[in-house]
Amino acid sequence: MMKVLIIDNVHPLVAERFSKQGWQCDFMLKESREEIISVIQNYDGLVLRSRIKIDEDFLNKAKNLKFIGRPGAGLENIDLEYCERNDIQVFRSPEGNRDAVAEHAVGMILMLLNNLKRADHEVRQGVWKREENRGYELMGKTIGIIGYGFMGKAFAQRLKGFGVNVIAHDKYEHNFTDEFAREITLEELKKEADIISLHLPQSEETIHYIDRSFIETCAKPFYLINTARGKSVNTTDLLDALDTGKILGACLDVLELESSSFEKMEGSNEVFQRLVASDKVVLSPHIAGWTHEAKYKLADFLVKKIFKVFA
Numbered sequence: 001m002m003k004v005l006i007i008d009n010v011h012p013l014v015a016e017r018f019s020k021q022g023w024q025c026d027f028m029l030k031e032s033r034e035e036i037i038s039v040i041q042n043y044d045g046l047v048l049r050s051r052i053k054i055d056e057d058f059l060n061k062a063k064n065l066k067f068i069g070r071p072g073a074g075l076e077n078i079d080l081e082y083c084e085r086n087d088i089q090v091f092r093s094p095e096g097n098r099d100a101v102a103e104h105a106v107g108m109i110l111m112l113l114n115n116l117k118r119a120d121h122e123v124r125q126g127v128w129k130r131e132e133n134r135g136y137e138l139m140g141k142t143i144g145i146i147g148y149g150f151m152g153k154a155f156a157q158r159l160k161g162f163g164v165n166v167i168a169h170d171k172y173e174h175n176f177t178d179e180f181a182r183e184i185t186l187e188e189l190k191k192e193a194d195i196i197s198l199h200l201p202q203s204e205e206t207i208h209y210i211d212r213s214f215i216e217t218c219a220k221p222f223y224l225i226n227t228a229r230g231k232s233v234n235t236t237d238l239l240d241a242l243d244t245g246k247i248l249g250a251c252l253d254v255l256e257l258e259s260s261s262f263e264k265m266e267g268s269n270e271v272f273q274r275l276v277a278s279d280k281v282v283l284s285p286h287i288a289g290w291t292h293e294a295k296y297k298l299a300d301f302l303v304k305k306i307f308k309v310f311a
């Protein structure tokens with residue numbers, strides 16, 4: 001009988017389906033990393049989101065672990081190389097939250113272009129300013145997607161119907177031009193894009209992907225959307241570019257200040273104060289892939305993938 005440990009709040013269907021399969025399911029939702037490490041050798045499977053880091057120290061103790069499942073897309077909290085070397089299969093389920101992320105990105109950019117945050121606030125205060133809140137349309141704009149995986153593709157698909165020109169760059173995927181996006185190089189994207197949307201995984205090479213040197217090599221001022229990971233953007237460089245007008249506005253679902261558990265924020269430092277003071281920024285607390293539907297779909301896709309191999 002397979003024994004699985006669940007250490008984060010995931011949709012109950014995960015435990016229901018495992019139990020139906022005759023697998024034992026235990027929960028350690030509040031216990032510390034040390035407490036989890038002390039029992040992990042008893043388990044064949046581990047299901048988690050982002051509460052703890054699954055590094056070499058952890059995995060050295062997980063002598064019987066056969067799989068790790070994350071109902072989600074990003075896997076940066078798991079040492080994937082160790083897992084590969086030691087035959088631990090790692091499953092993710094980006095099919096479950098790609099629609100949510102794509103809709104959120106569209107929602108955020110529409111909110112920014114139409115000044116909806118400020119306009120809503122003003123109307124509530126009894127202020128009726130129409131000229132100051134005149135917006136911009138998506139129609140006719142060139143949208144540059146960086147990272148054309150599950151999230152990038154879903155965003156491109158969702159944009160169909162807005163009358164935009166969608167271009168995409170991916171360092172590792174090629175020949176993907178389709179009815180939704182045209183593949184181009186990063187250099188071309190930097191020349192053409194009016195709006196740049198990041199859909200990159202977090203890795204050594206994507207930390208501070210958007211920084212001063214990136215911004216300075218873009219041909220024209222652009223809007224930035226980041227629904228990927230906060231560390232991909234150097235926030236100070238972004239704020240400076242918002243001041244000089246090199247970046248026209250930013251939609252950030254993820255923040256550099258966010259802690260690795262994704263449920264905490266490191267607090268109110270000077271950079272954060274500058275960010276929240278800016279009228280050119282729309283913010284949300286890492287909820288793009290966090291809809292009610294996504295919670296179910298992430299679990300459903302994940303369990304099906306695990307069963308394909310282990311049931």
Ligand SMILES: NC(=O)C1=CN([C@@H]2O[C@H](COP(=O)(O)OP(=O)(O)OC[C@H]3O[C@@H](n4cnc5c(N)ncnc54)[C@H](OP(=O)(O)O)[C@@H]3O)[C@@H](O)[C@H]2O)C=CC1
Nearest residue numbers: 073074094147149150151170171172200201227228288289
């Ligand atoms: N805000 C939220 O709620 C959510 C955020 N996310 C974030 O979105 C990220 C993307 O998810 P998903 O689309 O499923 O991931 P995928 O791996 O499917 O797609 C990312 C693509 O980017 C490519 N890539 C990697 N490095 C670079 C680079 N330096 N330059 C250009 N392209 C690169 C990848 O190539 P290769 O595969 O070869 O590495 C891959 O093709 C997740 O890792 C997560 O961080 C996801 C879901 C929800």
Ligand SMILES: O=C(O)C(=O)CO
Nearest residue numbers: 071072073074097289
């Ligand atoms: O799926 C992911 O990686 C997310 O960030 C969702 O919260």
